Amino acid sequence: AQSVTQPDIHITVSEGASLELRCNYSYGATPYLFWYVQSPGQGLQLLLKYFSGDTLVQGIKGFEAEFKRSQSSFNLRKPSVHWSDAAEYFCAVGAYPSGGSYIPTFGRGTSLIVHP
Amino acid sequence: EAGVAQSPRYKIIEKRQSVAFWCNPISGHATLYWYQQILGQGPKLLIQFQNNGVVDDSQLPKDRFSAERLKGVDSTLKIQPAKLEDSAVYLCASSQPWGRSYNEQFFGPGTRLTVL
Numbered sequence: 336a337q338s339v340t341q342p343d344i345h346i347t348v349s350e351g352a353s354l355e356l357r358c359n360y361s362y363g364a365t366p367y368l369f370w371y372v373q374s375p376g377q378g379l380q381l382l383l384k385y386f387s388g389d390t391l392v393q394g395i396k397g398f399e400a401e402f403k404r405s406q407s408s409f410n411l412r413k414p415s416v417h418w419s420d421a422a423e424y425f426c427a428v429g430a431y432p433s434g435g436s437y438i439p440t441f442g443r444g445t446s447l448i449v450h451p
Numbered sequence: 452e453a454g455v456a457q458s459p460r461y462k463i464i465e466k467r468q469s470v471a472f473w474c475n476p477i478s479g480h481a482t483l484y485w486y487q488q489i490l491g492q493g494p495k496l497l498i499q500f501q502n503n504g505v506v507d508d509s510q511l512p513k514d515r516f517s518a519e520r521l522k523g524v525d526s527t528l529k530i531q532p533a534k535l536e537d538s539a540v541y542l543c544a545s546s547q548p549w550g551r552s553y554n555e556q557f558f559g560p561g562t563r564l565t566v567l
Contacts, residue, residue, distance in 0.1 A: 341493075367554055378455070378542060378558035379494070386553070425493055429554050436506040437554055439484070441493035 337362040337430045341442035348416050349450045356411040356445050358426030367429035367437075368409040370400055373444075374422045382424075385409065396420070421449040453477065455559035457543050463565045469531040472562045476524070476545030482506070484556065485518055485528050486542040494542055500526065501548070530564075538566045 338361045348354055360366060367386055371379040383394025390402040400411045409426060426442040456475040464470050476483050481502050486494035497516065499506040502523035511518070515534070520526040530537055540563050544556040 339493075369555075371558075376560075378560045379544075379556075380558070381555060384555060436499070436501065437482075437548065438499070438507055439496060439554075439556065441486075441495075443491075443493040 336432050337366055337428050337438075337440050339426055339428050339440055339442035341424075341426055341445050343445045344443075345446045345448060347448040347450060350418050351415050354411075354413045354416045354420070354447070356424050356426075356447070358409045358411065358442060360407050360409065360426075360428045362407075362428060362430050364430070365402075365404065368400075368402060369427040369429070369439075370394065370398070370409075370411045371425045371427060371441075372396075372422050373425065379425060382411070416447075416449055418449050418451060421447055423447070455543055455545055455557055457541075457559035457562055459562055460560060461563050461565075463567065464533055466535055466566050467532040469529065470533055470564060471527050471529045472541050472543075472564075474526045474528070474543030474559060476526070476543070477557055480545035480547055480557070481523070482546045482548055482554075483520055483526050484542075484544040484546075485526070486544065488540045488542055488561070490539070497528070533564075533566045535566050538564055540564070 340359045369384045370382040423444045425444045429439040483500045485497045488494045497511045498508040498518045500520040518528045540561040542561045543559045546556045
Protein backbone atom coordinates (compact mmCIF):
# COMPACT_ATOMS: atom_id res chain seq x y z
CA ALA A 336 0.00 0.00 0.00
CA GLN A 337 1.12 3.54 -0.61
CA SER A 338 2.03 6.02 2.13
CA VAL A 339 2.71 9.75 2.37
CA THR A 340 5.03 11.58 4.70
CA GLN A 341 4.92 15.29 5.40
CA PRO A 342 7.83 15.71 7.79
CA ASP A 343 7.06 19.26 8.89
CA ILE A 344 4.07 19.74 11.18
CA HIS A 345 4.45 23.52 11.21
CA ILE A 346 6.29 25.94 8.95
CA THR A 347 6.65 29.63 9.78
CA VAL A 348 7.66 32.15 7.14
CA SER A 349 7.60 35.91 6.80
CA GLU A 350 5.31 37.50 4.28
CA GLY A 351 7.17 37.89 1.00
CA ALA A 352 9.59 35.07 1.74
CA SER A 353 9.83 31.91 -0.31
CA LEU A 354 8.21 28.67 0.77
CA GLU A 355 8.89 24.98 0.35
CA LEU A 356 6.71 22.28 1.88
CA ARG A 357 8.05 18.76 1.78
CA CYS A 358 6.25 15.61 0.75
CA ASN A 359 7.66 12.11 0.36
CA TYR A 360 5.75 9.07 -0.74
CA SER A 361 6.20 5.34 -0.76
CA TYR A 362 4.88 3.35 -3.69
CA GLY A 363 6.33 0.85 -6.12
CA ALA A 364 5.55 2.89 -9.20
CA THR A 365 4.76 6.51 -9.98
CA PRO A 366 1.54 7.42 -8.25
CA TYR A 367 -0.84 10.27 -8.90
CA LEU A 368 0.30 13.19 -6.74
CA PHE A 369 -1.71 16.09 -5.38
CA TRP A 370 -1.40 19.10 -3.11
CA TYR A 371 -4.48 20.44 -1.36
CA VAL A 372 -4.99 23.49 0.84
CA GLN A 373 -7.47 23.73 3.70
CA SER A 374 -8.40 27.02 5.31
CA PRO A 375 -10.00 26.95 8.77
CA GLY A 376 -13.52 25.57 8.67
CA GLN A 377 -13.30 24.82 4.98
CA GLY A 378 -13.05 21.75 2.82
CA LEU A 379 -9.94 20.91 0.84
CA GLN A 380 -9.12 22.76 -2.37
CA LEU A 381 -6.85 21.33 -5.02
CA LEU A 382 -3.72 23.40 -5.66
CA LEU A 383 -2.09 21.20 -8.29
CA LYS A 384 -1.66 17.63 -9.46
CA TYR A 385 0.86 15.45 -11.26
CA PHE A 386 -0.05 12.44 -13.32
CA SER A 387 2.74 12.24 -15.88
CA GLY A 388 4.85 14.36 -18.20
CA ASP A 389 6.65 17.54 -17.15
CA THR A 390 7.88 17.06 -13.60
CA LEU A 391 7.45 20.74 -12.71
CA VAL A 392 3.75 21.41 -12.22
CA GLN A 393 2.12 24.81 -11.98
CA GLY A 394 -0.94 25.28 -9.84
CA ILE A 395 -3.30 27.94 -8.65
CA LYS A 396 -2.43 30.87 -6.39
CA GLY A 397 1.18 30.96 -7.64
CA PHE A 398 2.13 27.52 -6.30
CA GLU A 399 4.27 24.97 -8.10
CA ALA A 400 5.54 21.52 -7.26
CA GLU A 401 8.32 19.35 -8.60
CA PHE A 402 8.15 15.59 -8.87
CA LYS A 403 11.51 13.90 -8.26
CA ARG A 404 11.32 10.19 -8.91
CA SER A 405 14.78 9.47 -7.51
CA GLN A 406 13.82 11.03 -4.17
CA SER A 407 10.17 9.91 -4.15
CA SER A 408 9.30 13.53 -3.43
CA PHE A 409 6.74 16.05 -4.55
CA ASN A 410 7.61 19.30 -2.78
CA LEU A 411 5.40 22.35 -2.97
CA ARG A 412 6.94 25.77 -3.54
CA LYS A 413 5.95 29.40 -3.78
CA PRO A 414 8.43 32.22 -4.47
CA SER A 415 6.69 34.87 -2.36
CA VAL A 416 4.19 34.05 0.37
CA HIS A 417 1.16 36.21 1.10
CA TRP A 418 -0.57 36.43 4.48
CA SER A 419 -3.63 34.79 2.91
CA ASP A 420 -1.58 31.64 2.27
CA ALA A 421 -1.71 30.77 5.97
CA ALA A 422 -3.57 27.45 6.02
CA GLU A 423 -3.10 23.70 6.30
CA TYR A 424 -1.48 21.98 3.32
CA PHE A 425 -1.96 18.33 2.49
CA CYS A 426 -0.01 16.15 0.12
CA ALA A 427 -1.87 13.16 -1.28
CA VAL A 428 -1.06 10.19 -3.46
CA GLY A 429 -3.41 8.06 -5.47
CA ALA A 430 -2.53 4.62 -6.69
CA TYR A 431 -3.88 1.26 -7.79
CA PRO A 432 -2.53 -1.10 -5.10
CA SER A 433 -2.19 -4.70 -6.26
CA GLY A 434 -3.78 -3.74 -9.55
CA GLY A 435 -7.07 -3.09 -7.82
CA SER A 436 -9.17 0.06 -7.62
CA TYR A 437 -7.81 3.58 -7.30
CA ILE A 438 -7.19 4.47 -3.65
CA PRO A 439 -6.14 7.93 -2.38
CA THR A 440 -4.00 8.48 0.72
CA PHE A 441 -3.34 11.78 2.49
CA GLY A 442 -0.42 12.99 4.54
CA ARG A 443 -0.96 14.42 8.00
CA GLY A 444 -0.60 17.99 6.78
CA THR A 445 1.71 20.95 7.30
CA SER A 446 0.41 24.06 8.99
CA LEU A 447 1.74 27.24 7.37
CA ILE A 448 2.05 30.30 9.59
CA VAL A 449 2.79 33.61 7.91
CA HIS A 450 4.32 36.48 9.89
CA PRO A 451 3.71 40.05 8.69
CA GLU B 452 -21.10 23.82 -11.65
CA ALA B 453 -22.42 23.14 -8.16
CA GLY B 454 -19.91 21.72 -5.71
CA VAL B 455 -20.18 18.86 -3.25
CA ALA B 456 -22.91 19.51 -0.72
CA GLN B 457 -22.88 18.20 2.82
CA SER B 458 -25.28 18.50 5.71
CA PRO B 459 -25.45 19.22 8.51
CA ARG B 460 -22.40 21.47 8.89
CA TYR B 461 -22.23 20.97 12.64
CA LYS B 462 -23.58 18.32 14.97
CA ILE B 463 -23.26 17.86 18.71
CA ILE B 464 -24.44 14.60 20.29
CA GLU B 465 -24.01 12.61 23.46
CA LYS B 466 -21.95 9.43 23.38
CA ARG B 467 -23.96 6.32 22.52
CA GLN B 468 -26.37 8.38 20.40
CA SER B 469 -26.73 7.94 16.66
CA VAL B 470 -25.94 10.44 13.93
CA ALA B 471 -26.19 10.57 10.17
CA PHE B 472 -24.43 12.73 7.60
CA TRP B 473 -25.58 13.40 4.07
CA CYS B 474 -23.55 14.09 0.94
CA ASN B 475 -24.58 15.10 -2.56
CA PRO B 476 -21.66 14.83 -5.00
CA ILE B 477 -21.02 16.85 -8.11
CA SER B 478 -23.47 15.86 -10.81
CA GLY B 479 -22.14 13.02 -12.91
CA HIS B 480 -19.29 12.08 -10.57
CA ALA B 481 -19.19 8.31 -10.31
CA THR B 482 -16.81 8.04 -7.35
CA LEU B 483 -17.70 9.20 -3.85
CA TYR B 484 -15.46 9.20 -0.79
CA TRP B 485 -16.08 9.65 2.92
CA TYR B 486 -13.15 10.78 5.05
CA GLN B 487 -12.68 11.27 8.78
CA GLN B 488 -10.40 14.13 9.74
CA ILE B 489 -9.44 14.27 13.40
CA LEU B 490 -8.07 17.60 14.61
CA GLY B 491 -4.43 17.97 13.63
CA GLN B 492 -4.42 15.00 11.28
CA GLY B 493 -4.87 14.39 7.60
CA PRO B 494 -8.08 12.98 6.17
CA LYS B 495 -8.46 9.23 6.61
CA LEU B 496 -10.45 7.40 3.96
CA LEU B 497 -13.38 5.58 5.52
CA ILE B 498 -15.20 4.32 2.46
CA GLN B 499 -15.11 4.77 -1.29
CA PHE B 500 -17.99 4.12 -3.67
CA GLN B 501 -17.91 3.66 -7.42
CA ASN B 502 -21.49 4.38 -8.48
CA ASN B 503 -23.43 2.44 -5.80
CA GLY B 504 -20.81 -0.25 -5.20
CA VAL B 505 -18.18 -0.20 -2.45
CA VAL B 506 -14.60 0.01 -3.75
CA ASP B 507 -12.83 0.17 -0.41
CA ASP B 508 -14.04 0.18 3.19
CA SER B 509 -11.01 -1.30 4.88
CA GLN B 510 -10.72 1.55 7.39
CA LEU B 511 -14.42 1.81 8.20
CA PRO B 512 -15.20 0.67 11.79
CA LYS B 513 -18.02 -1.55 10.68
CA ASP B 514 -19.25 -2.32 14.18
CA ARG B 515 -20.55 1.25 14.46
CA PHE B 516 -20.18 2.98 11.09
CA SER B 517 -22.25 2.30 8.02
CA ALA B 518 -22.62 4.04 4.68
CA GLU B 519 -24.77 3.68 1.64
CA ARG B 520 -25.07 5.25 -1.75
CA LEU B 521 -28.42 4.32 -3.13
CA LYS B 522 -28.95 4.94 -6.85
CA GLY B 523 -25.29 5.92 -7.19
CA VAL B 524 -25.84 9.59 -6.34
CA ASP B 525 -26.39 10.83 -2.75
CA SER B 526 -24.75 9.09 0.14
CA THR B 527 -25.30 8.86 3.88
CA LEU B 528 -22.78 7.97 6.57
CA LYS B 529 -24.14 6.79 9.91
CA ILE B 530 -22.55 6.27 13.29
CA GLN B 531 -24.40 4.13 15.81
CA PRO B 532 -23.56 4.33 18.67
CA ALA B 533 -21.14 7.24 18.75
CA LYS B 534 -18.01 7.29 20.91
CA LEU B 535 -16.00 10.22 22.16
CA GLU B 536 -13.19 9.39 19.72
CA ASP B 537 -15.57 9.88 16.79
CA SER B 538 -15.34 13.64 17.29
CA ALA B 539 -13.93 14.84 13.98
CA VAL B 540 -14.76 16.52 10.71
CA TYR B 541 -16.37 14.18 8.20
CA LEU B 542 -15.51 15.12 4.65
CA CYS B 543 -17.22 13.97 1.51
CA ALA B 544 -15.51 14.14 -1.86
CA SER B 545 -16.34 13.07 -5.38
CA SER B 546 -14.38 12.45 -8.55
CA GLN B 547 -14.56 11.07 -12.06
CA PRO B 548 -12.45 8.03 -12.98
CA TRP B 549 -12.04 9.38 -16.49
CA GLY B 550 -11.70 12.63 -18.41
CA ARG B 551 -9.73 15.81 -17.82
CA SER B 552 -10.19 15.79 -14.04
CA TYR B 553 -9.22 12.14 -13.82
CA ASN B 554 -9.26 11.06 -10.17
CA GLU B 555 -9.18 14.68 -9.01
CA GLN B 556 -11.22 14.89 -5.83
CA PHE B 557 -13.62 17.74 -5.14
CA PHE B 558 -14.41 18.20 -1.47
CA GLY B 559 -17.45 19.39 0.39
CA PRO B 560 -17.21 21.76 3.38
CA GLY B 561 -17.42 18.91 5.88
CA THR B 562 -19.55 18.13 8.92
CA ARG B 563 -17.98 18.87 12.28
CA LEU B 564 -19.11 16.26 14.82
CA THR B 565 -18.65 16.75 18.54
CA VAL B 566 -19.42 13.81 20.80
CA LEU B 567 -19.87 14.72 24.48
